[in-house]
Amino acid sequence: MTTTAPAAADVRKDSPGAAAHEPRRRPGRIRRIGLPYLLLLPALILELLVHLVPMVIGIVMSFKELTQFYIRDWGTAPWSNLRNYQVSVDFDAPVGEALLHSFLVTIAFTVLSVGLCWLIGTTAAVYMQDTFRGRGLLRALFLVPYALPVYAAVITWVFMFQHDNGLVNHVLHDQLHLTDKPSFWLIGDNSFYALLTVSVWKGWPFAFLIVMAGLQNIPGELYEAAALDGAGRWQQIRRITLPSLRPVNQVLVLVLFLWTFNDFNTPYVLFGKTAPAAADLISVHIYQASFVTWNFGTGSAMSVLLLLFLLVVTGVYLVLTSRGRRTSDV
Amino acid sequence: MAPPRSFLWSRRIFLTLLTGFVLLPVYVMVSSSLKPLADVTGKFRWLPSGLTLRPYIDIWSTVPLARYFVNSLIVAGVATVASVVIAVFSAYAVSRYEFRGKRVFTVTVLSTQMFPGILFLLPLFLIYVNIGNATGIALFGSRGGLILTYLTFSLPFSIWMLIGYFDSVPRDLDEAALVDGCGPLGALFRVVVPAAVPGIVAVAVYAFMTAWGEVLFASVMTNDTTRTLAVGLQGYSTLNDVYWNQIMAASLVVSVPVVAGFLLLQRYLVAGLTAGAVK
Numbered sequence: 301m302t303t304t305a306p307a308a309a310d311v312r313k314d315s316p317g318a319a320a321h322e323p324r325r326r327p328g329r330i331r332r333i334g335l336p337y338l339l340l341l342p343a344l345i346l347e348l349l350v351h352l353v354p355m356v357i358g359i360v361m362s363f364k365e366l367t368q369f370y371i372r373d374w375g376t377a378p379w380s381n382l383r384n385y386q387v388s389v390d391f392d393a394p395v396g397e398a399l400l401h402s403f404l405v406t407i408a409f410t411v412l413s414v415g416l417c418w419l420i421g422t423t424a425a426v427y428m429q430d431t432f433r434g435r436g437l438l439r440a441l442f443l444v445p446y447a448l449p450v451y452a453a454v455i456t457w458v459f460m461f462q463h464d465n466g467l468v469n470h471v472l473h474d475q476l477h478l479t480d481k482p483s484f485w486l487i488g489d490n491s492f493y494a495l496l497t498v499s500v501w502k503g504w505p506f507a508f509l510i511v512m513a514g515l516q517n518i519p520g521e522l523y524e525a526a527a528l529d530g531a532g533r534w535q536q537i538r539r540i541t542l543p544s545l546r547p548v549n550q551v552l553v554l555v556l557f558l559w560t561f562n563d564f565n566t567p568y569v570l571f572g573k574t575a576p577a578a579a580d581l582i583s584v585h586i587y588q589a590s591f592v593t594w595n596f597g598t599g600s601a602m603s604v605l606l607l608l609f610l611l612v613v614t615g616v617y618l619v620l621t622s623r624g625r626r627t628s629d630v
Numbered sequence: 631m632a633p634p635r636s637f638l639w640s641r642r643i644f645l646t647l648l649t650g651f652v653l654l655p656v657y658v659m660v661s662s663s664l665k666p667l668a669d670v671t672g673k674f675r676w677l678p679s680g681l682t683l684r685p686y687i688d689i690w691s692t693v694p695l696a697r698y699f700v701n702s703l704i705v706a707g708v709a710t711v712a713s714v715v716i717a718v719f720s721a722y723a724v725s726r727y728e729f730r731g732k733r734v735f736t737v738t739v740l741s742t743q744m745f746p747g748i749l750f751l752l753p754l755f756l757i758y759v760n761i762g763n764a765t766g767i768a769l770f771g772s773r774g775g776l777i778l779t780y781l782t783f784s785l786p787f788s789i790w791m792l793i794g795y796f797d798s799v800p801r802d803l804d805e806a807a808l809v810d811g812c813g814p815l816g817a818l819f820r821v822v823v824p825a826a827v828p829g830i831v832a833v834a835v836y837a838f839m840t841a842w843g844e845v846l847f848a849s850v851m852t853n854d855t856t857r858t859l860a861v862g863l864q865g866y867s868t869l870n871d872v873y874w875n876q877i878m879a880a881s882l883v884v885s886v887p888v889v890a891g892f893l894l895l896q897r898y899l900v901a902g903l904t905a906g907a908v909k
Contacts, residue, residue, distance in 0.1 A: 335723070336723040337723075337729065339719040339720060339723035340720050342716045342719065343789065346716065346781065347739055347782060347785065347786075349778075350750070350778060351742040351750060352738075352742070353753075353757065354749075354757060355749060357753035357756070358749050358750055358753045371756075427644060428645075438645065439896075441649060441652060442652060444653075445655075447839065449839075449842050449843040449884060449888055450843040450845060451859070451863055452885045453881075455863060456655045456659045456881060459662065460654075460658055464673070465673060467654075467658055469674075470674035501651065501652070501655070509900065510903060512900055513900050516900070516904050517904060532634060533637045534634075564748065564845070565843065565844065568845055568849075583747070583748050583846075586748045587748055591752075600752070603746060603749035604749070606746050607744075607745060607746065610746070611744070614744055
């Protein structure tokens with residue numbers, strides 16, 4: 301500081317023209333160029349430390365023979381080359397077969413859950429676009445499943461799905477006599493529908509929230525003009541509301557897909573460490589492969605495969621939707 | 631123009647069914663929390679045979695619920711504040727400055743959103759253990775490690791939403807502040823942040839809920855003293871009996887603060903989403 305300050309003062313004294321601004325402007329410009337990076341630094345460091353570095357380590361681990369014996373000092377575990385991947389995708393052997401099954405279950409579950417969440421959320425938001433008595437109260441009620449902590453909400457569903465003392469069997473068997481005997485909901489094939497119910501119950505308010513926000517961006521004049529042209533309510537919804545929601549829906553569906561596909565909390569609280577085969581979502585499956593059967597190498601390989609799948613799906617989706625946007629602009 | 635009758639009727643039916651679906655578990659939670667143990671171990675009953683507040687007294691001694699509560703509050707609170715501050719800085723940089731690597735940054739941060747948590751659970755666990763061994767900073771098993779992890783979970787969505795929100799604040803406003811002699815940070819805190827309060831509140835609510843509800847990392851990375859509610863609530867099942875009335879009472883107790891806060895702030899949330907995420 302003390303050495304440069306006099307030098308700058310000298311320059312200013314020597315040449316009092318355009319050059320005089322140089323030393324004064326430069327620190328300002330440097331700060332302006334550096335500032336964005338400085339502002340991003342905390343986010344960048346954290347993302348690196350908690351997401352990217354672990355991801356790279358996870359990829360390295362997937363090429364190692366990583367069992368509980370090496371976990372203290374995982375760097376010394378022997379290389380397994382592609383064996384973990386071969387085991388994961390060998391669909392004729394038990395490990396690969398179970399992974400494929402879990403993957404297919406997850407796809408079916410995600411498609412159904414996202415579809416239902418979107419449908420219920422959009423319908424509710426469109427119905428609640430007009431003001432009517434009790435709308436504010438209803439809106440608050442509808443957000444309750446979203447606001448409830450996952451474990452508190454899902455544990456209540458666990459209670460409702462109990463075989464002997466649950467509400468679901470009481471209503472279906474004792475009161476409506478729809479089943480011959482009380483069903484099991486948290487084991488066996490029914491577990492898929494139990495999981496789907498909880499997931500939709502928990503997830504649709506997010507779609508509702510986003511679509512509700514999206515509806516507020518549609519100018520009222522559009523509806524007035526349509527009404528003048530003689531369009532009825534249903535026609536307005538089909539011709540104005542739904543097309544206007546398209547960009548919102550594109551983001552919403554992608555986010556819902558990623559969250560549902562990666563969801564661990566719901567199945568874990570519902571079923572515990574080992575899910576029934578019919579509801580064996582991929583996150584819990586990998587958790588089980590890693591932390592219950594102690595095969596961290598295979599677990600890492602499965603995680604990497606899952607990530608690759610999500611990258612491809614997201615990429616394809618983004619390309620498709622951005623092309624749609626371009627043609628709709630024309 | 632009045633909506634047609636078909637629209638009104640379909641609306642009534644749909645909204646009634648949906649209200650029932652939404653409220654069913656809430657009813658079960660509230661009513662079961664007031665039942666004696668015999669009512670929740672036998673056949674389900676819609677109405678309790680007798681009302682009791684016993685579960686609300688017992689929940690504090692069956693498991694150390696108060697300690698879990700404090701742990702959750704500290705972890706979620708600190709993670710929320712840190713995540714909001716960091717997201718505000720990042721979103722401001724992206725929204726207001728042109729710089730090299732801007733696209734790379736946004737794409738990288740957003741794509742971390744799609745990583746399955748399970749992918750970095752084990753590596754992160756090992757990193758925390760290694761950092762602990764090398765420096766003596768206890769990340770594994772401490773609240774600090776969990777805070778660090780959680781604040782990055784909400785970060786991508788928060789940054790993304792705030793970029794949209796800051797973009798909707800007219801540039802002229804903070805440029806005027808710069809002309810008036812504010813530094814860039816002065817313009818951020820005096821002009822942009824006050825104008826973006828709904829977006830910031832929305833992001834804070836989201837960050838808090840993410841941290842308050844997380845189960846996976848909480849179950850692997852905590853020990854007896856740092857356990858959060860997410861894991862602690864599982865302690866009401868003994869080998870002989872599951873204290874469903876206590877579980878429901880405890881679930882209600884841990885839910886009320888979050889739900890109440892959320893409902894109070896939901897107006898901000900819709901406003902924040904309108905300007906932020908949806909554009």
